[in-house]
Amino acid sequence: MIALKNITKRFGAHTVLDGIDLSLERGEIIVVIGPSGTGKSTLLRCINFLERPDAGQLTVGDLTVDVPAARSEDILGLRRRTAFVFQNYALFAHKTALENIAERMIVVEGLSKAEAHARARKILERIGLADKADAYPAALSGGQQQRIGIGRAMAANAEVILFDEPTSALDPEWVEEVLALMKQLAAEQQTMIVVTHEMQFAREVADRVVFMDGGRIVEQAPPSELFTNPRDERTRSFLRKVLADNAPSVT
Amino acid sequence: MHALNLDYMAGLVPVLLDYLPLTLGMAAAGMVCALMLSCLLAVIRVSRLPGLDQAAQLFISFFRGTPLLVQLFLFYYGLPQFLSFLVSINGVTATIMGLTLHFSAYMAESIRAAITGIDRSQTEAAQSIGMTHAQTMRRIILPQATRVATPTLMNYFIDMIKSTSLAFTLGVTELMGATQKEAASSFLYFEAFLVVALIYWVIVEALSWCQRRLEKRLNRAYQR
Numbered sequence: 001m002i003a004l005k006n007i008t009k010r011f012g013a014h015t016v017l018d019g020i021d022l023s024l025e026r027g028e029i030i031v032v033i034g035p036s037g038t039g040k041s042t043l044l045r046c047i048n049f050l051e052r053p054d055a056g057q058l059t060v061g062d063l064t065v066d067v068p069a070a071r072s073e074d075i076l077g078l079r080r081r082t083a084f085v086f087q088n089y090a091l092f093a094h095k096t097a098l099e100n101i102a103e104r105m106i107v108v109e110g111l112s113k114a115e116a117h118a119r120a121r122k123i124l125e126r127i128g129l130a131d132k133a134d135a136y137p138a139a140l141s142g143g144q145q146q147r148i149g150i151g152r153a154m155a156a157n158a159e160v161i162l163f164d165e166p167t168s169a170l171d172p173e174w175v176e177e178v179l180a181l182m183k184q185l186a187a188e189q190q191t192m193i194v195v196t197h198e199m200q201f202a203r204e205v206a207d208r209v210v211f212m213d214g215g216r217i218v219e220q221a222p223p224s225e226l227f228t229n230p231r232d233e234r235t236r237s238f239l240r241k242v243l244a245d246n247a248p249s250v251t
Numbered sequence: 252m253h254a255l256n257l258d259y260m261a262g263l264v265p266v267l268l269d270y271l272p273l274t275l276g277m278a279a280a281g282m283v284c285a286l287m288l289s290c291l292l293a294v295i296r297v298s299r300l301p302g303l304d305q306a307a308q309l310f311i312s313f314f315r316g317t318p319l320l321v322q323l324f325l326f327y328y329g330l331p332q333f334l335s336f337l338v339s340i341n342g343v344t345a346t347i348m349g350l351t352l353h354f355s356a357y358m359a360e361s362i363r364a365a366i367t368g369i370d371r372s373q374t375e376a377a378q379s380i381g382m383t384h385a386q387t388m389r390r391i392i393l394p395q396a397t398r399v400a401t402p403t404l405m406n407y408f409i410d411m412i413k414s415t416s417l418a419f420t421l422g423v424t425e426l427m428g429a430t431q432k433e434a435a436s437s438f439l440y441f442e443a444f445l446v447v448a449l450i451y452w453v454i455v456e457a458l459s460w461c462q463r464r465l466e467k468r469l470n471r472a473y474q475r
Binding site: 048049050076079080082083084086088090091092093094095096103104107108136137138139152156 | 379
């Protein structure tokens, strides 16, 4: 179970997250949507302390952390219970696809290199990139790099995988393969929080869609409800705008 | 003016080459020690460890701000008067010490620049999988910084090899010291110093060749 209570983050005088409460059950898939600069990415980055929240409480699995009192063991504990998929992939540039996936198993879990590589190979098969095991990131397409990024997150066996706009940096031709892999994970009941502008993905995959604006959660509902019958005027105007932009993909 | 004594020069080469191991040995020892010290200094600077950071800055400022020859004299002739346990310090040790401290100051700044040049997303990715600061440095940042810093560090190594010639001012008979002696007994100064110059040149060229090979290898991960 994941629970956020009153998560607050300020950059100087600007309040980016204004007391966010959110919880999800194991296996649940949440898609976070909302205008740019509204704190969606910051919210994800606060869950694993890539950004340090200013106030609030975080629960991931069996670990509850009171943010202001968080010590470095707590932060490490949160990070080891979560996995993160970056917008720009952020693969380790000096490591092969296989090594990128195996790194956590070796360093954090203490597996032998042979064991870690054997497990990483299984993950490469699941993501359909077994033939790229020895390729370095620079030699891979954006779509392949992001799938390795997702593979690295899968290797963590985390309570939750946090996806920070995983397809936003991709050329359009690579978007589908990444979304397909995420759907495959969803079908396997992987708990995930996805920040994305892919409304079609949200409709198809999300158990719950969260609409954020101005550092707050404005409303949250199953996609069938939120997309067809949004309650708040801000949600309605946002959806009108993005659905008009995305017209061909919405049926 | 006399004709170049080629026979003398040819005969001098094997004599001088006997001193090559000492010259290269001092440079290699200095380089290994300087690499360790400079990595430590760079990590201290990058991590902004309170107190240690200021100490590292002072160290770097002093050893970059004073000539190597002055530092060597300070260690060899000066320090033993001050610290009695150093009375038995020999010229070779003092040279290695001087080279280490002097070059580590320069190298630390190169390594620091290489570290800060690594994209921030690499650190975040390492943090996101639960690596500690030390693990992130050792497994992700330093290996990538090595690639960036290698050309500069190799240049310092080349400079260090040539700087071992200053050891002769501490009475060490290395390549330069041996040449000086040979020249003084034969009076063929031009020939002798020309030979030693060529020897240094060949060593440096050989190293440059290794450097190109090494850089190619380090760049392997970055080929498209």
